[in-house]
Amino acid sequence: MSENSLGLSLNGKPRHFEKVPDAERLLDTIRWRAGLKGTKEGCRTGDCGACMVLVNGEPTLSCLVLSREVAEEKITTIEGLSTEKVGRLVIAAFEEAGAVQCGYCTPGFVVALAAQLGGRGPPPPLETLLDGLEGNLCRCTGYLAIQKAVAAAREAI
């Protein structure tokens, strides 16, 4: 492998990119090289959660990760989740609850919630699920509808 090429496992598929600087963030590789624009750039300081993706199933802020640091891990974005059962259920719950205003924070919320609902066994208590969304900000402040969506998604699992 040449020094500048980068291999990533993205949504279950091996992807290969050329001339990737070592300083490149996972967020930028996902959006600008892989062209997956569902992952959003919000604050770029790890505060807002809009850039959230899964790394080996763990919610992770892609703005604060160098792409090369996760070259050996499994990365799942909102696009990948939308083809899986749990992801689809969560997305449907957000749609039905009208938990989308401008929509910019929505992929991050869906990723953070789907990660918590994806495990085996019964879903965690509602309060635990809401705690798990502590790092996701909705600048439209549409939290009530989001809470309803979380409760509905939990019931639907």
Added chain:
Amino acid sequence: MSFQLVHPSTPAEAVRLLSGSATGDIAVLSGGTDLLLDLDNARLAPKRVLSLRKLPWRYLRWSADSLVIGSTTPLRAVENDGEVRRRLPGLWEAIRDVGSPALRSRATLGGNLGRGSPASDLIPILLALDARVRVVGPGGVRELPVDLLLQGSRRTTLGPAELIESVTLPASAPSTYLWQRVQPVNDISQVGVATAFVPQGPHWRIALGGVQPRARRMSEAEGVLPSARPSHFEVELAAQEAARRAEFVSDKRATESYRRRLVAVLVRRAIQTTLERMSKATPSRKAKR
């Protein structure tokens, strides 16, 4: 911003790479949640970034009397260990207060410690638990109390080619961590208060964060708590003593006098909470009576 990322796979190789670089030319990357911000705003502009990712330092090792946490273990992994919550409640609380779950899946214990921020939510509880730090460097391995690692704001006594390998804690200790913030999330604490009760030696430990020039133990306040079961009066006295002795600054998050008042209240609550946890930790005592 451009740099070369290097991934040593052994501690010896990492130390060699650090030794061979001029200070400022190389930066150490653990979880990256702070470092990447410094690189973004050009506070740091290293030629090379040394990632600790391939070093075998991700672990929690329990023994009869200690817990050793590898320095690159993500905080989330410590938080998710059920024994940590049960045996070291103050540590669990402090970790839960760092950032958000997604941040904690990257941020590491060694990174937080090596950073040495006066506002760290983890350093006060590590001080209160008498944590020891294992450091590797050109001269081999050395171990020191966390108190001797900290120097000032963002300054530690680590040499330029030294790395934190692990942190050793007691296997269990009734303990508490409390903080006050302007807003509960996405903010750093105005002050943080950690208390712990250790069976050996002087029993009580009180440590403060958000004070100058670095987080510190409050031995004067600890001295006011001679027994395992201090009276309300002694607890109040210890709280006042901690508030009186600590050095605070006024900044955008709080004035000096407000921080002082917070410490008095939080030290009292933290000791009370720790006392409640001690009662719960020994349920057999009531049964025997």
